Amino acid sequence: MNILVINCGSSSLKYQVINSDTEQCIAKGLCERIGIDASQISYTPAGGEKEVTVTPMPDHTEAIRLVLEALTNPRTGVVKSLDEIGAVGHRVVHGGEKFAQSTLLNDAVMAAIEECNDLAPLHNPANIIGINACRKLMPTTPMVAVFDTAFHQTMPEEAYMYGLPYEYYQKYKIRRYGFHGTSHSYVSKKAAEVLGKKYEDLKIIVCHLGNGASVSAVKNGKCVDTSMGLTPLEGLIMGTRSGDLDPAILEFIAHKENKNIDEIMTILNKKSGVLGLSDNLSSDFRDLEAGYNNGDENASRTLKTFCYRVAKYIGSYVAAMNGVDVICFTAGVGENAPLVRSMVCDYLGYLGVSIDKDANAKRGEDIAITTPDSRTTVMVIPTNEELAIARETVRLVK
Numbered sequence: 001m002n003i004l005v006i007n008c009g010s011s012s013l014k015y016q017v018i019n020s021d022t023e024q025c026i027a028k029g030l031c032e033r034i035g036i037d038a039s040q041i042s043y044t045p046a047g048g049e050k051e052v053t054v055t056p057m058p059d060h061t062e063a064i065r066l067v068l069e070a071l072t073n074p075r076t077g078v079v080k081s082l083d084e085i086g087a088v089g090h091r092v093v094h095g096g097e098k099f100a101q102s103t104l105l106n107d108a109v110m111a112a113i114e115e116c117n118d119l120a121p122l123h124n125p126a127n128i129i130g131i132n133a134c135r136k137l138m139p140t141t142p143m144v145a146v147f148d149t150a151f152h153q154t155m156p157e158e159a160y161m162y163g164l165p166y167e168y169y170q171k172y173k174i175r176r177y178g179f180h181g182t183s184h185s186y187v188s189k190k191a192a193e194v195l196g197k198k199y200e201d202l203k204i205i206v207c208h209l210g211n212g213a214s215v216s217a218v219k220n221g222k223c224v225d226t227s228m229g230l231t232p233l234e235g236l237i238m239g240t241r242s243g244d245l246d247p248a249i250l251e252f253i254a255h256k257e258n259k260n261i262d263e264i265m266t267i268l269n270k271k272s273g274v275l276g277l278s279d280n281l282s283s284d285f286r287d288l289e290a291g292y293n294n295g296d297e298n299a300s301r302t303l304k305t306f307c308y309r310v311a312k313y314i315g316s317y318v319a320a321m322n323g324v325d326v327i328c329f330t331a332g333v334g335e336n337a338p339l340v341r342s343m344v345c346d347y348l349g350y351l352g353v354s355i356d357k358d359a360n361a362k363r364g365e366d367i368a369i370t371t372p373d374s375r376t377t378v379m380v381i382p383t384n385e386e387l388a389i390a391r392e393t394v395r396l397v398k
């Protein structure tokens with residue numbers, strides 16, 4: 001069956017078609033600047049040339065119509081008609097406490113997703129717009145919502161509660177939810193598979209280090225803790241997000257810089273992280289690595305602080321699980337930055353981690369980067385959130 005996977009943002013829409021029998025991506029692309037001027041769609045069939053077309057896209061319905069047109073184009077399309085698309089899987093950022101699993105979409109589910117909008121005001125409304133546009137154009141095709149938060153719903157209360165008045169949890173559901181769940185789930189399962197061990201027997205820590213970054217602790221096949229919280233701002237230092245802070249800093253900056261709460265939140269979300277810490281050198285780890293290797297002080301401070309925070313989270317999750325068998329690195333930085341991996345692993349002597357330098361230099365493979373005698377295995381597992389969404393979609397529509 002061919003599955004169309006949609007990841008819809010407020011002005012962009014990523015798509016992939018995955019054949020669920022071969023698990024291969026047969027076409028993919030991106031719509032950008034939806035609802036703005038100079039919108040464009042890119043389309044790449046597997047093994048073919050990437051095509052970029054600049055064309056008006058006043059709304060998401062038009063963007064999806066163009067995606068479907070590209071997929072069925074007689075010359076370059078990958079399906080003859082939309083009947084060859086068996087189902088659509090939609091990424092949805094926040095499922096609150098309502099959704100601990102992926103779910104088939106219907107009107108009642110749509111209403112329940114809308115109720116989660118308060119928890120992710122930047123993301124969920126955009127996801128919903130994408131789903132509605134798809135349902136309009138493909139009214140008889142089954143659709144599934146796959147939530148970023150669902151995998152983390154197994155966290156115990158002591159991991160998800162904040163030290164705040166309990167009434168805020170009761171009234172507003174303020175608690176830790178965690179994100180990147182599809183990636184944490186995919187990578188932890190894949191690690192067990194590659195090692196030939198039972199998922200349910202392992203204690204795994206997944207470090208998803210991309211522009212957004214989070215760590216999770218997966219014990220016996222269930223997530224028991226993760227570093228992001230009510231929103232994706234908590235936890236690690238990220239591309240432009242601060243991660244963990246003393247909350248009193250907000251008030252301090254507000255007074256010193258005469259800023260209101262919205263301005264402060266913009267600073268924490270968009271101007272902080274490795275970008276801010278490096279004194280605006282870059283949010284891209286390629287630049288930071290290059291700077292570090294050239295002795296740049298801003299890059300050095302930033303990479304050291306970033307890696308120290310990752311190592312601290314790993315340590316806290318070893319404590320939470322009373323041990324660890326496997327530590328996985330994934331996402332843009334985790335998969336491609338050997339320097340970051342080795343700087344993090346330098347802290348892990350107490351776990352008997354011994355890095356194989358040649359393996360750590362490789363790219364694009366599911367691979368252990370520790371020596372055979374390393375007491376804890378460290379792996380690089382390229383994430384594949386689209387495939388994970390396609391698998392969930394097939395599971396629910398079959």
Ligand code: AMP
Pocket residue numbers: 209210211212239283284285286289331332333336337
């Ligand atoms: P993601 O959010 O998972 O797509 O990750 C994007 C980030 O990965 C980029 O902002 C870069 O910082 C990082 N990245 C991508 N390629 C490399 C590379 N070759 N070396 C270091 N970092 C990389």
